[in-house]
Amino acid sequence: MDRKKTYLIDMDGVLVHGRRAIPGAVEFIQRLIDGGHRYLVLTNNSRYTPTDLQHRLQSAGFKIDPNHIYSSALAAAAFVKSQLPNGSAYVIGDTGLYQALADVGYTFTDYNPDYVILGETDSYPYDKIIRATRLISSGVPFIATNPDPSGPSEMGLEPACGAVAALIEKATGFSPYFVGKPNPLMMRTALRFLDEHSENTVMIGDRMDTDIKVGLESGLETILVLTGVTQPEMIGKFPYRPSRVVNSVAEIEP
Structure with missing residues (x-):
């Protein structure tokens, strides 16, 4: 008997736009649950804790446990813990990133930190960008949660x-190490979390440059949805293709 497929599902642009569920997305998650499929909502958004994201999804009509949510903030925290336990960081980000780092024993400082870590936030104070630039220029390693240049919102x-x-790379000449998608590190972490293998896993996302790329490089089946950043005319500009293209997750039958 074939094993049930496991699903790694991007959040923004796939399940929700801001706080609004994408039509058919709530029903898709329910089909996974009813069918006994394992799944993980895998998001490059580092702003929120899993509990915050659960509440956001719940307000949109989803029934998803925090243990089914994995963010680039958690991936970044796991990475720095594996490289330098109980270190310190200068952070530009929001609650999700700060909490994830604190949970693995990291402290926060703007004086001689072990890392500069950049994440998502609703505003990027220019004075913090200047401080990060100076620290990185002085030799502090630069980590960023995700390479997404933009993201969908209600507006x-x-x-x-x-x-x-x-911006910081242009000013300093130093490239960040991106922990989130499309770094396969995040996918391997997610698969370990689920105790699953790549050949039995499907990646669903709205971005060719992150979701589909990382799925391909991790050996996963990939499904591109057209409810987020990528539009049909953009697909041909990439040298790789998703396994399938659908208008939305409403069309996916597990």
Whole structure:
């Protein structure tokens, strides 16, 4: 008997736009649950804790446990813990990133930190960007949660972590190490969390440059949905293709 497929599902642009569920997404998650499929909501958004994200999804009509949510903030925290336990960091980010780092024993400082870590936030104070730039220029390693230059919201596209990382890189000449998608590190961590293998796993996302790329490089089946950043005419600009393209998750039958 074939094993049931496991699903790694991007959040923004796939399940929700801001706080609104994408039509058919609530029913799709329920089909996974009813069918006994394992799944993980895998998001590059580092702003929120899993509990925060659960509440956001719940307000949109989803029934998803925090243990089914894994963010680039958690991936970044796991990474620095594996590299330098109980270290310190200068952080530009929001609650999700600070909490994830604190939970693995990291402290926060702007004086001689072990890392500069950049994540998502609703505003990027210029004085913090200047401080990060000076620390990185002095030799402090630079980590960023995700390379997404923009992300969907209820009001349309807005700048994201990757755009600010590019600004700092341009100023310093130092590239960040991106922990989130499309780094396969995040996928391996997610698969270990689920105790699953790549050949039995499907990646569903709205971005060719992160979701589909990381799924391909991790050996997963990939499904691109057209409810987020990527539009049909953009697909041909990439040298790789998703396994399937659908209008939305409403069309996916597990």
